[in-house]
Amino acid sequence: MSFRARLNLFFLLLVVVPLVAVGVVLLRTIDGAERGKVEAALVSEGRAASALLAEQAEEAGAVAAEIAEDRTLAAALRERDAAAIRERAGELLAPATDARRIRIVLPARGRRPAAAVEVGSPTALLPASRTLVAPGGGGALARIQIATIGPRALAVRLRRLTGRDVQIRDLPSGRLLAGDARDTGRLPAPGRVGTTGRGDWTAVVLRQPGFGTARQEVVLLASGTQVRASRSDRFALLGTLALFLVLAALGALVVSRSLQRQVGALLEGARRLGRGEFDEEIPTSGTDELSQLAGAFNAMSQQLRRRIEELGDERERLRSAIRRIGETFAANLDREGLLEIVASAAVDAVRADGGRAVVATADAREEALAGWSDGLGPLLDAAEQRIVQGHDGFVSDGDLHGLAVPMGSEAGIRGFVAVARRGEPFTAADAEVVAYLSGQAAVSLENVGRHEEAEREALTDPLTGLANRRRFDELLRTAVDRAQRDGQPLSLLVIDLDHFKSINDRFGHQTGDAVLREVAWVLRDGVRGLDAPARLGGEEFGVLLPATDAEGALMLAERLRESVQRLRVVTEDGLQISVTTSIGAGTVGGLGATGASLVAVADGALYEAKRSGRNRTVTADESADAE
Incomplete structure (x- = not known):
């Protein structure tokens, strides 16, 4: 710690901190005193408000007693005539009486269920209750609840009485019936004075019964400014503390300058070096x-x-080299060449003696070595294992030091870049450089994977896994060129599922898709390695047969047709269904062979197979004879 910092710390601990602590304590003390005054006032005002509420309830009780003696209403109650009850109750509302809301509950009697009739303002509150009894001990006729004041009028009277902000809320909905629409947060318990949930208000809550099972809360609120000390008191206290602080700072400044004058020039020079x-x-x-x-x-x-x-x-040379290497990674779609580049670049970037780049694919583990590699394997394996275990990739074995960083993405670790050298251990800066190269390589490897996946998807039917029509056309051109060059025959089987539409109509497209997949499996399993099965579209398949004459094509077609006929596909309902095929076999050969002619011959044979009854194979020669 510098000399000046020590002086500043001394001043801070002996002067500033005690003054701030005293200020905080005094502010809290005067705030607490003001809060106590406000809470005591709220208690007193809550009692006055309770008295007002009781007085209002007594007024409602007097009106309830008056209405309970109304003979017309009593007669309607004895007859349980809801319309007459509602009409008479409406006539008894203000100004006939002071009632603003009347609720009459008829008890269940015999087969008649309990019922309720209500007239007047739905928001009137502070009701009084009376029970009307039938003459001669016939039991209760009805229970009457009457309110003579609404929430707005009550809020005005409470505000005039207490001088506080007032809220009247309906329970349990919490809906504000009257008063200031302020978001106070959680309120204190009824009858208690406390701070609201947001801490900006102090409140007292009075809970009153309402109509039926409803209840109302009357809330008296004091704002946060009312429970804190006045602004003048605060300014006086803070001003006094600031004056003491300024005087102490001036004294400390004089002492500090006198002590630092001897080392000022040297200190300024050291600061320039630091900058x-x-x-x-x-x-x-x-x-x-x-x-x-x-x-x-x-x-x-x-x-x-x-x-x-x-x-x-x-550093500029290194950044330029790494930038060029990173751009090479991003454009490279050769996995093997990419690993060789990243291994060599990592070795050169951190002046290592040797290293390797490793990536695990779905088929195998691929790696590329760079520099000296004798005896490096165990050390690099240990560095990579530390990464797998969740540690850093630094390892040492005597004078030999290794470093590994993961090559991966959010989906997980796909590989590693590891380097080793003798003498000087690797540093965090070395790890950062290798990690940058590894990250660029990971991006490029993802590009390689996307490129390969895009190629597969572009040439493969997604439902059956066979070659699609685009791939079939490419294979057909290649096979025709080879047949013309070698002078060998070329055959084509065009296979169509019989009555496939009826399968979709009866059992649904999911069952139809299952049939197509099973047929594709039969074709894939039943052909030779050099043959090319493909889905031409819908329920139509094709099989290219290089170096195959008409007789060989017919034999293979019959074998495939019989295999398909033996298939049994289970539907969603557990039924087993079978399917048959019609196959057209066409063969061309010689220098005049073309893809168009081969497809035309096979299509013609397929048409003849369907016309002659389906579930059969027709060759081009049979088709020609039939014509």
């Missing part, structure tokens, strides 16, 4: 220890300036 300003030297005068120290600072500054210039040039 990287190496061109301006520290002035030296005399031969004392401080002047010798200044000369040592100047010599160090010159050496640092030369070394920083050299490091800057070296």
Whole structure:
């Protein structure tokens, strides 16, 4: 810690911290006093509000007693005539009486269920209840609830009485019936004075019964500014503390300057060195220890300036090389060549003696080595294993040091880039460089995977896994060229499923798709390695048979037809269905063979097979004879 920092810390601990602590304690004390006053006032005002609510309930009770004696209403109640009850109750509302809301509940009697009739303002509150009894001990006729005041009028009276913000809420819905629409958060328990959930208000809650099972809450609110000390009190306290703080700071400043004057020049020179300003030297005068120290600072500054210039040039060369390598990665679609590049680049970038790049594919583990590799395997394996176990990739074995970084993505680790060298251990900066190369390689490997996947999807039927029509056309052109070049026959089987539409109509397209997949499996399993099965579209398949004459094509077609006929596909309902095929076999050969002629011959044979009854194979010669 510097000399000036020690002085500042001394001033902070002995002056600033105690003054701030005293200020906080005093502010909390005067705030607490104000809060106590407000809470006591709220308690008193809550009692006054309770008295007002009780007085209002008594008024409602008097009106309820008056209405309970109404003979017309009593007669309607005895007859349980809801229309007459509603009409008379409406006539008894204000101004006939002070009632603003009347609710009459008829108890269940015999087969008649309980019923309720309600008239007046639906928001009137503070009801009084009376029970009307039938003459002669006939039991209760009805229970009457009457309210004489609404929430807005009650809120006005409470605000005039207490001078506080008032809220009247309906329970359990929490709907605001009257008062200030302020979001206070959670309120204190009924009858208690406390801070609201948001902490900006102090409140007292009075809970009153309402009509039926409903209840209402009357809330008296004091804002946060009312429970804190006044602004003038705060300013007086803070001003006094600030005055003490300024006086203490002036005294500390005078002492600090007198103590630092002797080392000021040397300290300023050290600061310039810390900011990287190496061109301006520290002035030296005399031969004392401080002047010798200044000369040592100047010599160090010159050496640092030369070394920083050299490091800057070296870093720029390294960045340029890595940038070019990264661009090469991004454009490379050859996995083997990519691994060789990243292994060599990693070895060169961190001055390693040797290394390797490893990636695990779906089929095998591929790796590329760079530099010296004798005896590196176990060390690099250990570095990679540390990555798998969740540690860093640094390992050492005597004078031999290794470093591994993962090559992967969010889906997981796909491989590693690992390097090794003798003598100097690897640093975090070396790991950062290798990690950059590994990240670029991972991006490029993803591009390779996407390219390969796109090629497969472009040439493969997604339902059956066979070659699609585009791939079939490519294979047909290649097979025709080879047949013309070698003078060998070329055959084509065109296979169509019989009555396939009826399968989709009866059992659904999912069963139809299952039939197509099973037929594709039969074709794939029943042909030779050089034959090419494909899905031509819908329920039509084709099989290219290079170097196959008409007799061989007929034999293979019959074998495939019989295999398909033996298939049994289970539907979603558990039924087993079978399917038959019609096959047209065409053969061409010689220098005049063309793809169009081969397809035309096979299509003609297929047409003849369907016309003559289906579930059979017709060759081009049979088709020609039939015509």
